[in-house]
Structure formats: structure tokens, C-alpha cells
Amino acid sequence: MPPPADHHVKGETVAYNKPIPEPDPLGKPFWDGAKAGKLMLPRCVDCSRVHWYPRHICPSCHSDNIEWVEGSGEGYIHTFAVQHRAMGGWAEEAPFVTAYIDLVEGDRMFTVLRGVDPKNPESIKIGAKVRVEFEAATDDVSIAFWRVAE
């Protein structure tokens, strides 16, 4: 199980206060995996390519033969930005760093990057290795975040 959906404010536990996705049928294996702390990725059985986000047909070869595989949970920073303005729960965390992650298996995910200093963007390196982690937003929904691994 991912760590619980709380952070501690003055000794009190508060609920996850950022946007919580509403899992859809197409992505169910991903969301089930996230809940179990696994990065599940859709892969085309015919051309073996992993794609992100989940599709009804493979965006590379257009096969409708898609399977789900457990990813390594590793990737690299493709590009990033530091968000100084945000809404709702994210506003309390600003500035924070968003990034596109090149997955080791192929294709790309978007995330909020952990283990970096948003006040010093020059210290964040494109190409740096990152590892996935999950945070439980509710009992049913866990969200993937990525942390710099080196």
C-alpha cells in the first residue's frame, strides 16, 4: 500500500486537498496498479510498444490487441517547469516543479517532481534519473509522483 493520504499540519491529519482523478474504465489496470504501488503500463501485443496515456488502439501500429505490463518505475526528466501560480491545494505548495518523464519502457508521463528545489531551477537537470512513487489520495485512488533518484 502507498503511504496514507495525509500530511501533518500542526499535528492534525488532513485529507488530500488537490485534484483527485476519477478513474475511467479504460485506465482501470493503471489505477488498480497504483493502489497496489505498481506502475502498470499499456503495451501493444503486436508491435510491443508501450504507450501513455491508455488507448483503445495502439497509436503506433493501430492494433487493438493491448495488454498491461508492470513497468520498471524508472525514467528520466525530459523537461520541466516551476509553477509559481496554482489553484486549490496546489496553491499552498507553490512553487513546485512539474515535469515530463521519459519512461524507460518508452513514451512519456507528466508529474510533479519530488526531491528537487523549486527555488533553484538551475540545479534541476534534464536527463536526471527518476523513480516513481505513489500517494494515496483516497482509499481507492492513488496518484503517481516521480522522485529524482540520483
Added chain:
Amino acid sequence: MPGELSRAAAIVGAAEANEIGYPKTPKTALQLHMEAIKNVSNQTGIPISRINGVFGAGWSSQIAEHLGLHPDYIDTTAVGGCSFEMHVHHALAAIHAGIIDVALVTHGENGYSQRATGGRGTGRARGGDPWDPGSLYSNPYGVTGAPSNYSHALTRHMHRYGTTPEDFAEIAVVTRQWATLNPRAVMHSKETHPEGGPITVETVQKSRIISWPLTLLHVCLVTDYGGAILITSPEIAKSLPTKPVWIAGAGENMSHSNMLEMGDFTATSAAASAATAYRMAGMGPEDMEMAMIYDSFTVTAGITAEMLGLAPKGEGFTLWKSGKAAPGGSFPINTNGGGLSFNHSGMYGMQLLVEAYRQLSGTAEDGVNGIAGKQTKARSCVVNGTGGSLSTTGTLVLVAD
């Protein structure tokens, strides 16, 4: 050799709503549409009842209904700010095919007024689909719209080409110079806005940080706008009191919808849409004498200049830094003051078209929309709209009569 569609139709007039920018009393999108349509009808002498094709972004049937029209061609392509360049492409084909001979392309958007109306009067449904890929896989991470997305492209451009935010700030500085020649520009002067008038690279870099590496003055305005153009067959165009501006080339393309699918963060589909437009025109970037380039952000304009073949990859910003793009320069760009300093209602493609028409018809310095120094000598203009998150593009090659 120009393609079959080249010059098969002309833009014969371009007009705006009576009040644009930051109106004192709130406007609705529909009002902004209607004022612009009425004005372009008056300008050209083409009665509204004569329009037989209606092109708008997302709600053409409501616009046509409001006008009491029953058009033979209805196109409501809405793929972001480049939709209007695509509408021109589609209208060109429809006129060439003989389906219609008078096309209205129209835009109304109360980007500013909707703050006062609580989101009413936009002409759009509110809220998104929770099962949209963006809702599921992007929105949980605190991004809040265009600035928070486009910044990722600038970071990658800096990494790949060794460029700096200061390089891109040059685009904002030069674009502001053009705004000082346009009395209708929000940032024209201290009279139009407390922060208006000339700026420097230092002003841009010291403005409030929005989404690193983008500071506030790298980001476009949020205003009200209404604009409309009329496109006709060559026969009608030659019979009117206004000057025709010929559609020599048109093209469109896209690389993605969600930025998750953007393969190369330093490139857009403008390379493809421009190739199509240049091929149709039988012209190339070397034949262009000015450009109107969607500048939602400085980075959008810089990268697009590269995609249009106006500068080598990684060096788009040099057009501005060298002064070529500035008033009096050898290659004017964004002569209305741009989305950065003139007006940006949310979708900016119509503003590009209206200014390109004015420049190529010799009406850019009418005292209302331009003062001495704004009218260029250009006889050809490449126009490029960009929509979404550097997602979609429409490119036009327009030439003077």
C-alpha cells in the same frame, strides 16, 4: 508552380468590435461577434444576407441563427487559436469548389469581461469531462492552463540550443514597440495601461514569475475581442470598394492535443502546415516580406519563426533581437503589438488575420488602429496560428493585390 487553390479566393475586408481590450462595461462574446460582423459588412458593402458560408470556432450554428442566416456551408472547427487560419483554408476550398462565394469567418470572446460576469456570456459550456486524458493524467499535477504548460517547451529549448529567457524577452520588447504604434493596443502607452509603453529586457525578466522560466511579460494578455473577415470569389472581390488580399497558400496540421503527446518540445506542426501553404503558393520563406505569428508566449513566437523557415532552428529569437522584426526593420513581425501587448482574448487567430489584411491592403495606419510608422511596405505575409498547448497550427500565405 502555385497549386490549384492558390488565389482562388481573397479576403476582402476585416473589422473589429467597437470596443476591445478591457471594456469598462462587460461584453458578451455574442455582442463582440455581432459588432465585428456589422462593421465588416459596412466596410465591404456586402450585406449580411449575402453571406452563404459561416465559419466560427465552436458555435457557428448559434452565430448563423443570431444573424437569421441559412448558410450553405457551416464550419465550426474549434482546435484553439489557430482555428481561424484553418477556417480560411476551408473557406478557400469551399469557394474554389463552387459551394459558396461569400464566407464569413468570425470571432468573439470576452476573455476579460467574463471575470465580471462570472463566466457568463462566453458562448461556451463550462466544465470538462473527468474521463478526458487531460483530466486523468495532467490536471492532478497542479497545471492551471497555458502558461504552466508552455514553460516546459522553453526549458527544453534552452537545454537543446543553449538559449536563455533573456533571448526570448527580446520578443516581448520588440512586440511592445509595435504596440506603441497601435492606439487600440492594451499596452500602447501609460494612458491605456499603467504598465503600458516601451519596455526593456530587464523589465520583462524582473516582472512577476508565473511558471519558470516564463515571467509575466513573456505571457500574453487576457482581453475582450471581436473580429470578422469576409472571403469571396475573385469575381466578387474585384467588384468591391475594398482592396482584396489574396490567399496564395494555406495549410494546417497538428502534432498532438494533450501536451503528453508532444514528441519534440522545441518544434510544432507549423513546419508541416507551412510546407503545405508555401507549396500551394509556389513561394517560400525567402519570398515573405513580413509575418504575423501567434505569440501566446514569447516562446511560441520564437519557435514558430523557426518552423516557418524564417530563421535556423534554435535562432528564431534573433529576428527580434537583431531589430529586423521591429518597426522600421527589414522583416516586420506582429505589427499590431501581438498577443503580448495588443490583445489576446483566449484564441488569437483572428487578430492575426485582421492585421495581415490591414497591412497588405495599406490600411494599417488609419489613425484608429495605427499611427505613423505602423504601415509597412510588405506585399506578402506569412500568418501562423497555434492552438492548444503548441498542439495545432494553421498557416496562410497572403499577398497584396
